[in-house]
Amino acid sequence: MAGVVIIGAGLGGLRVAETLRASGYEGEVTIVGDEIHLPYNRPPLSKEALAGGVEVADLEFRRKAHVDDVTWKLGSPAVTSSIKEGTVTLADGTVLQFDALAVAAGIRPRRLPIPGPQAGRVVLRTAEDARELRAALVPGAKVLIMGAGFIGCEVAATARKVDCEVNIVALDAEPMIRPLGAELGAGMRRRHEANGVNFYLGRTITSFNGTDHVESATLDDGTVLACDIVVEAVGSMANVEWLDGNGLDLGDGLSVDDAMIVEGTTNVVAVGDLARHHNALFSGPKRRIEHWNMPTETGKRAGQTLAALLAGDEVSQAPFSAMPSFWSDQYSHKIQSFGMPGNATRIEIVSGNPDEACIAEYFDESGLVGVIGIDKTSELAPYRKLLMERG
């Protein structure tokens, strides 16, 4: 048995498999997942699934009929691989042979080495993580969130909804500052504060305190914050260690070409959060983009590439072009973005103000690179069109 082995049973892996079949590939397809679940949708994990009432079965992606014949190997991550030999070894000892490999293993939350008890420190990436955190979010619980990015802020909003006490500690000057910029970030901070969240910005945690379980955290300015649970939301790491020894640069995910083929290989593609790629719509170096729509965009392209490769056809090297976009729900507010606002050197608020419904345009030296709206979803479509025309 050879065929295509896909490491990662999330959205990216699913899209690769679907596209392989849709492109006429009839060989063996095996999808390996470290979790026991079939592909499911993660964004609700920090929102309604965390507030209660949604189980992982409700979050499974619709699986198209033509992927009914793929083989699923769930609950056992890849641990080693040899691209030269065409093998991947899983944690349970299974050795899979491949003609072509798709790397869709995604990312995991970064953990910081802070001294003190471990119990009570959680992350949020998987359905199991959400279940564990949900159990701790009871009225009156003291929740300490490390990191003021989207996950941290969404968890804060959800925790306030169930009447927890919420403190956020982050090194950044404002929440979500990298994509939003300081002004919109400050506007979102004030919304959180109005909902009862306390921020400790420009601060780090130097230690956790408690005997067996975390009871408090000490900040770098000496402040001590009591806590029952700590949510660590301070960035991510690509799941690529199992590719060690193949001579690949694993420093920041995997560098791929426009066809999603991993640099230095001929029969390996990478997709989703861990694929570092160019985007014809935006200049600059290759980047990993951890947005929800990118596994679909890169997975479809990679599926086409593998289907052509395995059929002996020419692989298209047409420039890869995809519109990054993200969404976030916090309280009753909706943030929506198109483009690469994080690249901006100049931000202009063109409608409303940061404390109300507003739209901000993001520019670099090449012109408009992004747009973000708060509670202005219906007015962003023309901007998306403008940004698409950059390509």
Place this chain on the structure above:
Amino acid sequence: MIKVTIDMDKCQHYGQCCFEAPDVFSLDGAGHIVYVAEVADDRRADVESAADVCPMQAIEIS
């Protein structure tokens, strides 16, 4: 005919579907999704794409 349904308990009106199949999905003046419930079979590819890009996975096709 293809039957399209949006689970309005899931839909958050992000409007991503509107970019894939603008003849089937659109946002009204209040920013709410409106859609055509029955569409011709030759629109299947775009309607499938619209369902794929829905962040809330709220679109059902039969």
